[in-house]
Amino acid sequence: MANIKDVAERAGVSVATVSRVLNGRAPVAETRDRVLAAVAELGYRPNVVARALRTARTRTFGLVISDLRNPFFTELADAVEQEARRLGYSLIIGNAGESPGQQDDYIRTLLDRRIDGLMVSSAGTGSSMLHEAVASGTPLVLLDRALPGIAAPCVRAEGGTALRELAAHLAALGRHRPAVIVAPAGTPTGDERLEQFRAALAGHGIALPAERIAASPDLSPAGGREMMRRLLDLPGPPDAVLATDNLMALGALDEVRARGLRIPADLALVAFDDVAWFAHLDPPLTAVAQPTRELGRAAVHTLLERIEGREAPSVLLPTRLVVRRSCGEPPVH
Template sequence: MANIKDVAERAGVSVATVSRVLNGRSPVPATREKVLAAVRELGYRPNVLARALRTARTRTLGLVISDLRNPFFTELADAVEQEARSLGYSLIIGNAGESPEQQDDQLRTLLDRRIDGLLVSSAGTGSAVLREVLAAHTPLVLLDRALPGLAAPCVRAEGSAALAELAAHLTALGRRRPAVIVAPAGTPTGDERLELFRTALAAHGVPLPDARVGSAPDLRPEGGRRVMRELLELPEPPDAVLATDNLMALGALDEIRARGLRVPGDVALVAYDDVAWFAHTDPPLTAVAQPTRELGRAAVHTLLERIEGREAPSVLLPARLVPRRSCGEQPTAQARGRGSA
């Protein structure tokens, strides 16, 4: 079996450099790639048991994800697992199912496994167990959802620029009655997305009254469909809807179709959180895309910094707008010229 000296010789670096890379502390990407390539070629596997006895570490990370049924979180968990594995760490995943109680059960289970650190995409607004994690000095990094009052770094996307672009896009298409299907009350990401979108619309002179904001009971298609039903029954129904979660957007699309209405002819539809198959729906759905895989990789490296006892700042990565046909298509310059003739 290959050992760490074999890896160092194959990569043309020192044993200390290999150790730094495997501990997630190599500052030079090219060096990191050389070492990881040597690890793969030689099939090197660290002696985890011996290392754990020397360092009181298990080379195992824990991840509690909000809801593995949501394709955004599924991809996020996959990105975390791949990055952790490339750095010599195992990952144990717990699914919170958007339930604070289930989240706490998963946290306790992971802590019992003697993990080296925790990544948490929180269900709800936090819990006493998360505060216990910090009090016990277990390295903790929040992922996707910041929690007010919890002193832990958070790795997440920031959507102000994408939502400003969306407001401009809808306004250019003549949509003047937007609505929002927001996550259950108190969900930090849903509240933030609502306020950012409202501010962006106001810059174009487009109001977003509370009557056109509906809070879903859950982050599932059924919740989105229920709110869409209520919005379409308003005296002045919306001509554009932003669902602040991808599964809620699918439920909204189902309700629009069930009423014999057309997307985008009768109402434009936008999802926050893009997934690959949105490009293949009918019509393809416009979406705000978060840099999912980059978030997962950044979260692992932030957690490893905390495990090594170093301060690690929060990380904000920009989301982006992916326009597709569910909002309508802007007229070309030639078509605009014909219309003004």
């Protein structure tokens, strides 16, 4: 098997230069290309274990995602993986499936593998293994969901601006009986989105009473459909519904169609988290869009700051309201 000296001789550079290229720190592009060509020609494979023992680095990140079935988290994981690879890091992904126990199992496994840093989009609000990760000194970044008591920066989107735009949009359309299908009580993002939407509606003199707030048992299409059924069975059903998760929005849409109701003639429907196929529904679905790929890239760079021992503040990126036709056409003045 070829070794690093063979690569250096074939590329006409020093062993130190080969090492810098393989660690993502090539001095110039021409040198990098020459070294990588020699690596490919000789079939050289770095001894990752030996390098980790020398440098105390594995050049590996861990990412625990709350639920990979959710298109938002799928795209987020892809963005993290692409940026990590671009910077010369490998990524190990664990899917918590919205289960705190499963999440902790993955965190434990990743810590045992001596990863350089960890990113977690937490399932639930409690995790003994997150506290252990902090105590062990493993660089940690929270992604999408901030957690009380965890001393780590959080990279997430701020929904208040888009929800204020949504409240104004509904008010302009004469939708004065809104309802919300929200994540299970205690879910940080769900609680925050509910309060932001309630405050935004109040600014237009629109109330959001308790009977029009439906907390789903889980973040799933089935949960969204069950909550929409409950809302539509009210003596005074809503004329607009915001689902604070895209999978719950899908289930809510199923219930509306099963009853033969029309969107937007009978009911407006909005989702928090835009996904590509919302634009292809009939009618296309209005949604709050998060900067998903920017969140993934920001998480990687925040983690690298922590790995290098530098202070890394939390990152808050803006959302935007994507207005389509599921709430109705704005009145013409």
